[in-house]
Amino acid sequence: MSRAFVRETDGGEAFEDLPDRPISPHQNFVTPSGLAQIDAMIEDLRHRLAKAQAAEEKSEVARVSRDLRYWSHRKSTADMIPPPTDFSQVRFGSRVTFERDDGRTQTYRIVGEDEADPAKGSISYVSPLAQALLGKQVGDVIPVAQTEAEITRIE
Known part of the structure; x- marks a missing residue:
């Protein structure tokens, strides 16, 4: 009989063959x-x-x-990128506040991929929003979803 049809004593589960977690190309x-x-x-x-x-x-x-x-x-x-000391423009590690067209104000910190948690106010530097923010200054307008937002604070 083929081994393919034999139940293993430990339940037949191939635990050693778990695929590795994907690594970001960034x-x-x-x-x-x-x-x-x-x-x-x-x-x-x-x-x-x-x-x-x-x-x-x-x-x-x-x-x-x-x-x-x-x-x-x-x-x-x-x-490891040290915290920014120049707040004239948005950089990795910056906390950015912007006001959307509908009046909502949002603040996000731009961080690494593994530490990003939008629900807690941090976004990955490779996210579309972070890419739109990086290099911008207070007063600049960026596209956010189907609307626009104005950067009001960088810290």
């Missing part, structure tokens, strides 16, 4: 806090891996190992 710019987040993630994953190995939890070992490979790679390629 340069891995990070803020100082973004680099600290990567370090914390690696430390947490190492702890979780040791715990899963001790408990012989194959599926958890496979998942955590995959995530540890991802974050270790991101750390090794991280290019």
Whole structure:
């Protein structure tokens, strides 16, 4: 009988064959806090891996190992950009406030891909909005969705 039709004793699941997480083709710019987040993630994953190995939890070992490979790679390629000191134009790490045509005011900080969280006010530097903001100054108008917005503050 072919091995393809034989049930493995551990449930037949191929945990070791989890595909690696995709790595962005963009340069891995990070803020100082973004680099600290990567370090914390690696430390947490190492702890979780040791715990899963001790408990012989194959599926958890496979998942955590995959995530540890991802974050270790991101750390090794991280290019930490110091916080901006010149607020004359939008740069990586800037916090930008703009007012939309409909009167809404929004503020976002431009950060690395792994630390972006729009719901918490941070966007990736490769996002379309960040690309529209980078290099602009207070008073400049940028396209946002189907409308426009004026930059009112850079910090």
